[in-house]
Amino acid sequence: MEQSSLVYGALVVLASVSASLYLALIFWSPPPIITHDSEKKYRSYKSPSAPRPLPSIHDPSTVDLTVVVPAFNEKERLPIMMEETVTHLDSLSPKRSYEILIVDDGSSDDTSKVALNLGAKYPKCDIRVVTLEKNVGKGGAVRHGMLYGGGERLLMVDADGASKFSDLEKLWKAMDEVAPNKKAGVAVGSRAHLVKSEAVVKRSVLRNILMYGLHTILRIVGVGHIRDTQCGFKLFSRSAAQQIFPAQHLPSWIFDVELLLLAKQLRIPAAEVPIDWHEVAGSKLNVVTASLQMLRDLLIVRANLLLGRWKATPVKPKSD
Template sequence: MDQSSLLYGAITLVVCGLSSLYVALVIWSPPPIVTRDSEKQYLCHASPKKSRPLSRLADPGSVDLTIVVPAYNETERLPVMLEATIDHLTSPTLKNKHSFEVLIIDDGSSDHTSAAALKLAGKYPKCDIRIVTLEKNLGKGGAVRHGMLFGGGERLLMVDADGASRFTDLELLWEAMDKIAPSNGAGVVVGSRAHLVKTEAVVKRSFIRNVLMYGLHTILRIVGVGHIRDTQCGFKLFSRAAAQQIFPAQHLPTWIFDVELLLLAKQLHIPVMEVPIEWHEVAGSKLNVVTASLQMLRDLLIVRANHLLGRWKALPARPKAQ
């Protein structure tokens, strides 16, 4: 066999290999997230049976703050979290400081989370608590994305339903947002538990969870968000301008979606600030660490590959007409 034949064979193998990898990427990439008509509406204490239309992220903001709570089978943990949220936002020191709405996104639960949330809303009749029920379980990332796309806040906070983050730390995030995104500019403030690594809050966690945490940090440095020490804390604040650019471009519905959000912010040159917050582990996590680890690795590779190849990308916001 002459050299030209060997060269041709090698090129053919490389082309076939790259083509196979590309096909695998297309197959493994999650399909577009479909929003059904029923999911564009909500129930509330004032209208428990007749659905009302949700706000749209593309429209101007209608309140100071939207709180997005992804909830999958959270009938037991949601009451404590919601009480802490409402107590803080209606406290004498903050009363009337932030107009707000709470969006509880029931991610296709099987334990009647929506009904429980609607009953909870009755405890706070003066508060705008909206319950949205997704027809199928999307995953935490899909539920957060949905809430953000239909939030009316000038600032939008994602917060876990377990109440692990101290809600009063919202004010720390708020102050940081004032610094990096004045005049309603684009900005993201990340609640961070990095300062707790050597404390009991983390040391007492299971061995496998801590291994997962350190492994994740290593991979994050490889994919390009190693500058954020804690990407996974479920307490993040987005300005409306940032949310309008980031969330329509989000593809991952799984639990590692936070990394995609931060990668998008980096691509869009949106400033991100990390702020230490208080946090404690709450029993009842639905995360299977072994399955999640494998899914994490797959999804991070999928995100990075799609971004590098330009299949997934975010477009900067168009300048507003004067």
């Protein structure tokens, strides 16, 4: 009788702890990302005061490539990055049709104004500017650009210009291999080969310690197959974007991990491609605060995926 009471008591405690953890998961999970009506339209140098409607990721593609540039207070660095981007895309032969979608993530500076001016500087380019009503985080800005891009392939790239834009061709080639005939696929730009290089060795001891800690945690949560999850240079086929981004929940900087976990859940192949990269001054990331947020968000996304609270819906791949 006494043993039965102990077992019953243990079960009650276990149930209470499980319920508490589940409630904590619900409490800490981010709310759905809301898209306002004004954010479903874009401005350009041709139409700076009369916004035009954006396409949906579920519509047929209209160009070969959409370049999604999340930008928060990037009026200084954006012009430099855009010059490299446009120069490369316009140099290609044969030509590739493209659009550039700059998503101003609720900046407090003149990022949107600068972006519109860039449209005037490069009038032959389709440069579209979306201004979010408030800052939602890099993940939210990337998600928005991906959900409203018209490209058959969609590239996310940071506004700081840290990645060498011409390395897009390496990602493009990898995509041809993992996702031929418009199938679902992801090509991930990677800096893993630079770990022992001068670019990384010269980083602060704290940043490198946190980097190695992140890699360890990522192996635990299930993305150990990708050595560098955080590089802001990733290419998605339209089919992959249609499945992954509607299911994305994290707006914070660790959103890349959720994207890769969703791709893995959906059995979408992901190729990791070494690219050139260099440190750029002006980072807005507080490494200590971001690392604590990272740990919390990684646990949240993994728990939600395991419990089935968050899941992606596969779509039938298209072929020529």
